[in-house]
Amino acid sequence: MRLEHIVFHNLRRRKGRAIFLVIGLMIGVATVVTLLSLTDALSMHAQHELENFGANIIVTPRSEQLNLNYGGVQLGGVNLVPHEIEQVSLVNIDSIPNRRNVATIGPKVLGTVEMQGQRVMMMGVDPVAEFKLKRWWSIAGRPVEQGAELLVGDALVKRFGLAIGDTLQINGQDFTVVGLLAKTGSQDDQLLISPLSTAQSVLGKEGKISMVEIAALCHDCPVNDMVNQLQQVLPETDVQAVQQVVKTRMHALDQFRLFAWGVAVTVVIIGALLVFVTMMGAISERTREIGIFRAIGYRRRHVLHLVLMEAAIVSVLAGVMGYLAGVLATLAALPLLDGGKAVWHLNPALAVAAVAAALVVGLVAALQPALRASRLEPSEALRAL
Amino acid sequence: MKLINLQEVTKRYVTGADCVTALDKLTLSVKEGTFLGVMGPSGSGKSTLLSVLGALTRPTSGTVTIDDIDVYGLATEKQADFRREYLGFIFQSHNLIPYLSALENVMLPLAVSKFSSAEKRRRASAMLARVGLPDRMLHLPQQLSGGEQERVAIARALVNNPPLLLADEPTGSLDTATSRQVMELLAELHRSGQTIVMVTHNRDNLEWFDRTVYLRDGLVEKDTGKSDCSLSQAM
Numbered sequence: 001m002r003l004e005h006i007v008f009h010n011l012r013r014r015k016g017r018a019i020f021l022v023i024g025l026m027i028g029v030a031t032v033v034t035l036l037s038l039t040d041a042l043s044m045h046a047q048h049e050l051e052n053f054g055a056n057i058i059v060t061p062r063s064e065q066l067n068l069n070y071g072g073v074q075l076g077g078v079n080l081v082p083h084e085i086e087q088v089s090l091v092n093i094d095s096i097p098n099r100r101n102v103a104t105i106g107p108k109v110l111g112t113v114e115m116q117g118q119r120v121m122m123m124g125v126d127p128v129a130e131f132k133l134k135r136w137w138s139i140a141g142r143p144v145e146q147g148a149e150l151l152v153g154d155a156l157v158k159r160f161g162l163a164i165g166d167t168l169q170i171n172g173q174d175f176t177v178v179g180l181l182a183k184t185g186s187q188d189d190q191l192l193i194s195p196l197s198t199a200q201s202v203l204g205k206e207g208k209i210s211m212v213e214i215a216a217l218c219h220d221c222p223v224n225d226m227v228n229q230l231q232q233v234l235p236e237t238d239v240q241a242v243q244q245v246v247k248t249r250m251h252a253l254d255q256f257r258l259f260a261w262g263v264a265v266t267v268v269i270i271g272a273l274l275v276f277v278t279m280m281g282a283i284s285e286r287t288r289e290i291g292i293f294r295a296i297g298y299r300r301r302h303v304l305h306l307v308l309m310e311a312a313i314v315s316v317l318a319g320v321m322g323y324l325a326g327v328l329a330t331l332a333a334l335p336l337l338d339g340g341k342a343v344w345h346l347n348p349a350l351a352v353a354a355v356a357a358a359l360v361v362g363l364v365a366a367l368q369p370a371l372r373a374s375r376l377e378p379s380e381a382l383r384a385l
Numbered sequence: 386m387k388l389i390n391l392q393e394v395t396k397r398y399v400t401g402a403d404c405v406t407a408l409d410k411l412t413l414s415v416k417e418g419t420f421l422g423v424m425g426p427s428g429s430g431k432s433t434l435l436s437v438l439g440a441l442t443r444p445t446s447g448t449v450t451i452d453d454i455d456v457y458g459l460a461t462e463k464q465a466d467f468r469r470e471y472l473g474f475i476f477q478s479h480n481l482i483p484y485l486s487a488l489e490n491v492m493l494p495l496a497v498s499k500f501s502s503a504e505k506r507r508r509a510s511a512m513l514a515r516v517g518l519p520d521r522m523l524h525l526p527q528q529l530s531g532g533e534q535e536r537v538a539i540a541r542a543l544v545n546n547p548p549l550l551l552a553d554e555p556t557g558s559l560d561t562a563t564s565r566q567v568m569e570l571l572a573e574l575h576r577s578g579q580t581i582v583m584v585t586h587n588r589d590n591l592e593w594f595d596r597t598v599y600l601r602d603g604l605v606e607k608d609t610g611k612s613d614c615s616l617s618q619a620m
Contacts, residue, residue, distance in 0.1 A: 001492040001505055006485070013484035292480050295441060296494045296541070297469020299462045379441040 003302060007309045014282070021278050022318045028271030029322025029358050030329060032264040036350060037330035038337070039260040045342035056223060056242045059212035059234060061085050084109075084208035085237055092233035093214075098226050103215045106133045109196060110210040111203035113170045116160060122170070122192045124199020133213055137188075140164065141179035144195050148175045151193040154183040171202050268361055275365035279311060283373045294378035307370035308363060315362025319355035326354070388549060388580050389415040389438065394447030396433050396603075407433035408444065409603035415582065415596075417548070419610070420575040422594035423584045429600040431584040432553060438582060439472055439551050440464045452548055469494055473542030475552040479534040481526040481541075487513060487533075488522040491540045498545075512540040516570060532563035539570060543579075550574070552583040556590065568593050 011018045061083055090107060093099065109124040131143050141164040144151050152162050157180050162168075166177045175194065183189055200206050216226055223241045230239045283290070290303055330344050396408040407430045415421055423431050436442040437449055440456045449456045451471060459467055468474075481490045491509040500508070513522055516536040526534055535555055542550055552571070556564035564587070572593050575581055583594070591597060596610030 001489055001496045001502065003496055005489070006482075006493075006496065009484045009489070288480070289482060292476075292482065293493075294465065295439065295468065295474050295476075297465050297467075297472075297545075298497055299465040301462070302465075302497050377441075379436050 003305055004309065007306055007313065010286075010306075011310060011313065017278065017282060018314060021275065021314045022321065024274040024278075025271050025315060025318030025358055025362065026322040026325060028267045028274075028361075029319055029354050030325035031267045032357070033323050033326025033350065033354050034329040034333065035260045035263055037326060037344060037347070038333060039257055040347065040350075041330070041334060041342040041344050042337065043256060044345070057214040057216055057227060057230065058240045058242060059085070059214065059230065059237050060240075061210070062236055062238050083236075084205060084210055085212065085234070087207050087209050089234060089236070090209065090212065093230065095233055096226070096229035098216070098229060101216050101226065104129050104132045106130050106213040106215075107196060107209045108211050108213070109199050109203060109205050109208060111199070111205060113192065113202060115168060115170050115192070120156060120192055121190055122194060122199055122203065124194055124196040124203070126196050130193075133215055134188075137184065138182035139179045140182065141177075143179055144193060145178075146195050146198075148173060148198055149178045149194060150175045151179040151181055152177055153181050153189040153191040153193070155189040156192065157181075173202060268357065271358075272361045272365040275311065275315070275362050276368065279307065279366045279369035280372070282310075283307070283369045286373070287376060290373050290376050291378050291380070294376065300374040303374040303376075304370050307373050308366055311362045311366030311370070312359060315358045316355060318362070319358030322358060323351050323354040386417045387414045388417040388419075388452055389413070389582070390448075390450045391437070392448045392450075394437060394444045394449060396430075396437060396442065397445045406603050408437065410447070411603070411605065413598070413605070415580070417580050418575075418578050419580055420572070420593065420595050421582045421610075422591060422597040423582065423600065424586070424588075424591075424597060425600035425606070428602075430603040431600055433603075434600065435551050435553055435582065435584050438549075439474060440468050469497070469545060471547050471549060473545065473547040473550045475535075475538050475542045475550065475555045477554040477557050479526070479531075479538045481534055481537055483526050486523045486525055487518060487529065487537045487540075490526070490537055491544050493541060494545050508544055509540070512544045513537070515543075516540045530563070531559050532566055535559060535563075535567050536570065539567070539574075543574070548580060550579055550581045552581060554585055555583065556585065556587060561589075564589070 087107065090105065093102065093105060096102075105126075106129040107126055108130075111122055112119045113122045114120075125144075127144050127146075131137065139151065141151075150168065156162065162177055162180070164177055164180060168175045168177065170192070175192075181188060181191075181193070194202070200208060214230070216223065227239050227241045231237070293303055293306070294300075327344070334342055334344055391411055391413045393410045393412055394408050395406065395410050398405045398407060409430075411430075411434070423434060425431050433442065437444050438451070440449075440459075443457050448458075451467075454467065454471070456464065456467060481487075482493065485493070488506070488509050491512055492505050495505040495508065498505070510519075510522060513519060513536075516539050518533060518536050518540070521529060521533060521537075524533075526537070529537065538555070542552075550571075555571070556567050559567060568590055571581060571583070575593075575595075583590070594609075596608070598605055598609075599607040
């Protein structure tokens with residue numbers, strides 16, 4: 001027989017209290033695991049969505065002059081673009097250390113064309129990348145895919161009375177309107193949008209790119225680092241981070257995480273109090289028993305060992321059960337949140353952390369009751385003597 | 386050879402404004418192999434004497450030596466070791482652990498020893514057999530009669546082969562027949578050389594003791610064994 005034997009027998013005898021303690025701690029652990037798992041899954045999903053939702057890095061040709069344009073309003077001055085970006089140079093983006101964090105690269109070529117006697121702006125885009133970057137675009141018809149297809153901005157649709165299926169002659173080439181872009185309130189309303197290679201050909205800018213929009217965001221890749229990396233591989237350009245977008249995204253994710261941790265800490269404190277109160281009660285209940293142990297020669301540390309081991313067994317059991325319950329709760333809750341798009345991923349670190357946290361909370365909360373038990377004077381504990 | 390030596394031991398309890406002297410400069414020596422009975426009315430200091438002898442209650446003054454060891458000169462944890470190695474306790478109400486079987490209760494003092502599990506079990510089984518309970522080993526205390534519980538308590542007190550057995554009213558809650566059986570068992574242990582100090586109210590037990598000390602108000606009122614040992618009352 002060893003001390004562990006006494007602990008197991010005591011737990012078995014006082015099943016009710018042990019079960020109450022396990023369930024109490026288990027609910028705490030399950031709540032924390034559920035919150036953190038949900039936060040994790042939703043954050044990953046939100047991050048994935050955000051990464052593809054608008055660009056946060058803009059690459060433009062290097063200009064020697066300041067841009068005197070704000071919100072589309074020209075304030076005078078010269079705003080000439082000295083040269084375009086060579087399209088071939090974009091492959092250098094693949095060589096930056098944080099390449100895996102680049103979600104979307106949207107190259108564009110811009111220029112003016114003549115349509116029905118008026119000069120309008122044409123933008124050539126990589127259709128797949130552009131429609132990923134502009135998730136907010138609402139299109140009647142379909143996006144452009146290839147060849148002489150046009151997506152027409154709302155202002156141009158109204159000015160020229162255009163409809164899907166219309167044929168337009170631009171710089172002597174026939175284009176078919178395949179989509180109408182709903183009003184965006186931005187400069188996009190003034191654009192004729194066509195596939196990149198088509199626009200390059202029409203504008204006489206084969207192999208040239210006017211600007212590149214890049215979507216990139218993740219936990220461990222500060223955008224400023226990526227800007228520096230891009231600047232190094234694209235030396236003839238100006239690379240700018242759209243700080244507002246970056247900070248807003250990070251703030252939203254941080255707030256979400258902060259809330260989850262706040263609730264988690266509260267639950268952990270409640271769990272610790274539960275263990276503390278229950279163990280204090282148990283010690284009072286077992287005063288006489290502890291007196292017997294001390295009288296027959298158990299050292300203080302043996303009594304400490306008995307109480308802490310009991311707390312450890314209950315805590316580990318609650319940690320394991322709480323983790324499993326938390327995972328089940330997460331699996332049950334995820335389909336109800338975020339349109340069921342977020343997915344649970346096994347996180348071994350969370351499993352280990354849940355059990356370890358339950359153990360630490362249990363032991364810390366039981367320490368004071370255990371010390372109190374170990375300091376009981378045997379003569380006081382044993383009224384019989 | 387003297388096993389127990391108390392020198393001018395005083396124990397006072399302070400409760401609020403009240404100060405109660407439970408032992409008053411008691412000097413007492415007990416030879417090895419003695420079966421000492423301690424008698425006296427309630428509040429006479431019997432239980433305090435047993436508690437002081439058991440390294441459970443530090444006296445206010447005086448020295449207690451057992452087997453030439455100054456018990457209260459030992460550090461707290463060493464006192465625990467001393468209790469385990471030198472003393473066996475038989476409590477008034479058995480004080481068995483209710484969720485452990487008779488065998489496990491007897492093994493309790495061995496749980497913190499370095500013996501192997503098999504050796505612990507062998508020793509506890511042998512001790513239960515010695516007190517006449519070879520077939521009740523796996524029973525829980527509530528499944529045993531009062532006399533059987535007392536026997537388990539005696540087996541637990543003896544499993545470490547302690548030089549000194551301290552018993553506090555071991556027959557206090559037993560009927561006459563069972564009390565006699567328990568006293569016969571203690572007498573048998575005494576005959577085999579065990580030193581026993583037993584506190585009792587029951588005058589029927591006097592016949593079993595080879596020496597009896599009567600206490601009153603923390604003082605020795607009478608000692609039947611002055612010829613065998615030294616006893617003095619420092620006033």
